[in-house]
Amino acid sequence: MNTHKQNTHLLASKKLIGSVVSIGNDCATVKLTILEEMIVDTxxxxxxxxVFGLADYAAMVAVNKPTVVLGKATTKFLKPVVLNDEVTAIATITEISGKKISISVGVKNQKDELVFEGEFVCFVLEKHILDN
Structure with a gap:
């Protein structure tokens, strides 16, 4: 897999939504370790x-355009994720139609079990969404 320069979400928190492992042609891989502050119960x-944030981030990086935004996501949580799990999202662009880009994302844990899957619909805008 080629590793391209990252062009989007450059200030994203590695601690909260993951670290980019690789960026290829129409794909990206991002990893996240589940920390104590992400835990909700005993x-x-x-x-x-x-996990959703990780998958969303992977989708954005797969598109890799500075003005990419999320429009819609259809997701399934398949297995629980717990403290110290290392989860890896692999995002692959499945369709491009003008500014609309569809991305499929699967997230696996360190045991190679699929814990999450989603279809993300992103849009590449002419300018930044907050640029008036």
């Missing part, structure tokens, strides 16, 4: 927003 269950 069973050490992680809040789902962190």
């Amino acid at each position: 069973y050490n269950l992680s809040h789902g927003s962190f």
